[in-house]
Amino acid sequence: MTDSSVSTPVTLSSERSLALIECGNASIGRRNDEVVIGISPAFGNFFTKTITGVPHVDVLRELLAGIEEQGIQARVVRLSSSSDLAVIAQTAARLSGSGIGVGILSRGTTMIHQKDLARLSNLELFPQSPLIDLEMFRSIGRNAAQYAKGEFPVPVPPGNDYMARPRWQAKAALLHLKEMEFIKPGTQPVELKVEISARQMSARPVVTP
Amino acid sequence: MTVVIGVDIGNSTTEACVAVIQDDGKVEFLGGALAPTSGVKGTPDNVKGVVEVIRQNLRTACRDLTDVGLVLINEATPVISGLAMETITETIITESTMIGHNPDTPGGVGLGVGTTVRFRELPECAAGTRVVCVVTSEVDFADAAAGINIATRRGVDVQGAVVQRDDANLIANRLDHPIPIVDEITLIEKIPINMSSAVEVAPPGHSIRTLSNSFGIATIFNLDADQTRIVSYVARALVGNRSAVVVRTPHGDIEDRVIPAGTIELSGDTGKLHVGIDAGASEIMAALRRVQPLHDASGEPGTQVGGMLARVRDTMADLTGEDRVEVRIRDVLAVDTFVPQEVKGGLAGEFALENAVALAAMVRTNKGPMRALAQRLTEALDVEIRIGGVEADMAVLGGLTTPGTDRPMAVLDLGGGSTDAALATRDGKVRSVHVAGAGDLVTKLIDSELGIDNLEVAEEIKKHPLAKVESFFHIRLEDGTVSFYDSPLPASIYARVVALTENGLVPVPTRHNIEKVRQVRREAKRRVFVVNAVRALEQVAPQGNLRLIDFVVVLGGSALDFEISDMIAEELAKYGMVCGTGNVRGQAGPRSAVATGLVAAHVQRIRG
Numbered sequence: 001m002t003d004s005s006v007s008t009p010v011t012l013s014s015e016r017s018l019a020l021i022e023c024g025n026a027s028i029g030r031r032n033d034e035v036v037i038g039i040s041p042a043f044g045n046f047f048t049k050t051i052t053g054v055p056h057v058d059v060l061r062e063l064l065a066g067i068e069e070q071g072i073q074a075r076v077v078r079l080s081s082s083s084d085l086a087v088i089a090q091t092a093a094r095l096s097g098s099g100i101g102v103g104i105l106s107r108g109t110t111m112i113h114q115k116d117l118a119r120l121s122n123l124e125l126f127p128q129s130p131l132i133d134l135e136m137f138r139s140i141g142r143n144a145a146q147y148a149k150g151e152f153p154v155p156v157p158p159g160n161d162y163m164a165r166p167r168w169q170a171k172a173a174l175l176h177l178k179e180m181e182f183i184k185p186g187t188q189p190v191e192l193k194v195e196i197s198a199r200q201m202s203a204r205p206v207v208t209p
Numbered sequence: 210m211t212v213v214i215g216v217d218i219g220n221s222t223t224e225a226c227v228a229v230i231q232d233d234g235k236v237e238f239l240g241g242a243l244a245p246t247s248g249v250k251g252t253p254d255n256v257k258g259v260v261e262v263i264r265q266n267l268r269t270a271c272r273d274l275t276d277v278g279l280v281l282i283n284e285a286t287p288v289i290s291g292l293a294m295e296t297i298t299e300t301i302i303t304e305s306t307m308i309g310h311n312p313d314t315p316g317g318v319g320l321g322v323g324t325t326v327r328f329r330e331l332p333e334c335a336a337g338t339r340v341v342c343v344v345t346s347e348v349d350f351a352d353a354a355a356g357i358n359i360a361t362r363r364g365v366d367v368q369g370a371v372v373q374r375d376d377a378n379l380i381a382n383r384l385d386h387p388i389p390i391v392d393e394i395t396l397i398e399k400i401p402i403n404m405s406s407a408v409e410v411a412p413p414g415h416s417i418r419t420l421s422n423s424f425g426i427a428t429i430f431n432l433d434a435d436q437t438r439i440v441s442y443v444a445r446a447l448v449g450n451r452s453a454v455v456v457r458t459p460h461g462d463i464e465d466r467v468i469p470a471g472t473i474e475l476s477g478d479t480g481k482l483h484v485g486i487d488a489g490a491s492e493i494m495a496a497l498r499r500v501q502p503l504h505d506a507s508g509e510p511g512t513q514v515g516g517m518l519a520r521v522r523d524t525m526a527d528l529t530g531e532d533r534v535e536v537r538i539r540d541v542l543a544v545d546t547f548v549p550q551e552v553k554g555g556l557a558g559e560f561a562l563e564n565a566v567a568l569a570a571m572v573r574t575n576k577g578p579m580r581a582l583a584q585r586l587t588e589a590l591d592v593e594i595r596i597g598g599v600e601a602d603m604a605v606l607g608g609l610t611t612p613g614t615d616r617p618m619a620v621l622d623l624g625g626g627s628t629d630a631a632l633a634t635r636d637g638k639v640r641s642v643h644v645a646g647a648g649d650l651v652t653k654l655i656d657s658e659l660g661i662d663n664l665e666v667a668e669e670i671k672k673h674p675l676a677k678v679e680s681f682f683h684i685r686l687e688d689g690t691v692s693f694y695d696s697p698l699p700a701s702i703y704a705r706v707v708a709l710t711e712n713g714l715v716p717v718p719t720r721h722n723i724e725k726v727r728q729v730r731r732e733a734k735r736r737v738f739v740v741n742a743v744r745a746l747e748q749v750a751p752q753g754n755l756r757l758i759d760f761v762v763v764l765g766g767s768a769l770d771f772e773i774s775d776m777i778a779e780e781l782a783k784y785g786m787v788c789g790t791g792n793v794r795g796q797a798g799p800r801s802a803v804a805t806g807l808v809a810a811h812v813q814r815i816r817g
Binding site (some may be wrong): 068122 | 313545
């Protein structure tokens with residue numbers, strides 16, 4: 001009973017659209033109540049959904065919602081110089097006024113990083129992209145914001161599925177190769193303005209429990 | 210010249226010290242060693258631990274087993290102790306009258322009063338009605354906010370909202386007019402619809418004022434005096450929360466039920482007394498003082514306390530192999546405590562702090578097995594074994610090797626299972642007493658009060674000061690000072706409360722902040738060790754007058770604790786005593802007093 005009652009909201013994702021407007025090179029934040037989300041070169045432009053088809057617009061919306069619910073500000077930056085998650089997450093953390101950053105690849109792999117950590121270390125890592133659903137993206141945003149507040153959240157269970165590797169590895173490799181084509185070496189991280197179009201209330205399906 | 214070894218078998222550790230006695234009677238100590246006690250103390254199971262500790266000690270002293278002329282063991286005090294803890298209250302919500310849980314992030318601020326309405330029925334509400342909107346998890350936060358805004362623009366007075374997901378701030382941030390919102394209500398479908406209700410959210414750092422006040426609730430719902438009496442339980446359960454929801458249902462009720470805890474029967478020298486467990490620890494301890502010395506204690510059958518004492522008795526009977534009818538409880542220590550427990554019938558996994566009583570009981574065992582133990586040790590080591598003396602006398606002798614002490618002197622031996630006191634008068638007589646409750650009880654209290662459910666972790670919290678990891682390069686210690694690191698700390702302890710152990714920083718798995726953990730730790734130690742120190746010394750002091758004792762030397766494993774000795778010293782200073790941690794042989798600290806005392810007693814005997 002509990003399971004069904006706390007299900008993910010019925011969101012017909014195609015109804016929302018994502019606009020990422022570039023506004024110059026990203027600078028280091030001065031306020032310590034912010035979390036910076038770093039996205040990979042092709043996130044939300046060439047690619048529009050994760051490896052399992054979760055739309056990027058909803059991924060970003062849930063990450064931002066998780067952060068906002070905690071009363072923390074969020075900035076989004078794009079890294080075009082690398083498709084290495086550790087580099088993206090660490091760069092985001094170093095741009096963040098609180099020192100907390102979230103990095104995300106187009107296929108959905110996500111990491112929470114802190115500016116003082118070694119590159120290959122992390123606060124939380126979600127390596128199996130096929131297992132991350134919207135509920136988890138919300139929790140990742142929430143945890144990042146709680147770290148920024150100096151709280152100690154219970155880490156989000158990253159999930160583990162032994163079949164994920166054989167089942168998704170080939171697709172993950174292809175997605176990775178494609179993402180690498182969008183790398184522009186030597187470029188600076190770019191600050192993005194995120195516009196998520198609201199759904200039309202009239203177009204909303206009647207939700208019956 | 211002979212080499213002798215004094216061995217003290219304690220409840221949790223076995224200690225040894227090697228000494229060389231020259232022919233002219235001069236004693237030279239060659240250091241000590243300790244190992245965990247194997248089995249229940251005073252039984253043949255101890256052989257393994259004793260052999261281990263002797264081997265270890267000889268290795269550090271660079272001697273061989275063949276050099277050893279004599280091994281002295283103590284007449285182990287035949288007391289062992291057991292623990293039991295039982296909650297004596299429980300909170301049950303019948304029907305859904307209140308949601309008193311504390312979500313981390315409620316939205317908006319203020320008090321809203323209105324009729325409960327499902328979100329999808331909001332468009333059907335007439336303008337001017339006062340409603341509280343119930344938002345289930347199917348509704349997206351943006352849609353919820355938009356829906357409430359449309360209703361408000363239409364003239365519906367949306368006073369507040371209750372939300373299933375963690376969405377309160379997300380909705381509140383998108384409203385034209387902010388309203389109080391309480392979220393993370395897991396079982397939201399149980400909230401009765403079309404009932405009058407109130408939602409209150411306090412500003413950050415504050416707690417609610419209206420719904421935690423019986424008359425506040427009475428005002429909102431127009432209650433009469435009888436109804437207010439019933440609702441006072443609701444108000445009480447909500448005290449200290451940052452947010453709350455109260456729904457008025459025709460038959461709703463909340464009970465703060467007292468579980469039939471039963472009475473404990475204490476029989477002693479001066480007769481029998483019955484005390485109700487629900488009277489609390491202070492009443493039980495007062496009754497105990499009236500009947501002292503205690504001969505036996507038993508609980509009313511079929512009640513909580515009956516079960517508790519029966520369990521202690523069973524455990525003791527198992528450990529000692531005695532018949533359970535023969536097991537006599539010779540001392541109890543009752544401690545008031547509380548246990549966080551999930552409220553029955555709650556809608557959001559609310560927890561209430563239920564009252565509980567922890568009992569440490571001490572059992573006197575048969576003295577028989579000591580001879581058997583000595584026999585087995587002789588076989589194992591092929592060395593003469595002598596039972597050297599009564600533990601308390603030996604502890605005093607060992608304690609007297611602390612520089613700066615003199616008779617009349619009392620020693621307090623803070624162990625794992627029991628707290629022992631012994632007083633040596635000027636003429637050399639020794640009076641001793643054992644009282645129930647020591648380190649193990651403290652661990653248990655910390656474990657249950659913080660809801661950790663892991664005794665090893667609780668033990669770490671007990672033994673070490675705390676710190677909060679504030680960045681990868683600095684931690685703030687519990688006294689407010691900061692210490693810095695050159696290389697980054699591991700990511701696994703980032704932002705966590707940690708214990709400063711010998712093995713580095715160990716994270717404490719709790720959501721409580723450092724002040725709370727510290728307070729629970731110190732309070733547990735105070736309620737067990739400080740209370741027991743006074744209680745034990747009263748029993749050995751001349752005419753029960755603590756002012757007649759000059760020196761108190763604190764010994765035993767728990768005396769190594771970083772704060773217990775100080776807490777006891779502070780308390781005993783009120784009685785004009787000089788109290789401090791022992792330093793046996795001027796070097797061994799509070800450890801090894803009995804082992805040293807055994808050797809000292811042996812030397813006294815051969816000198817005649």
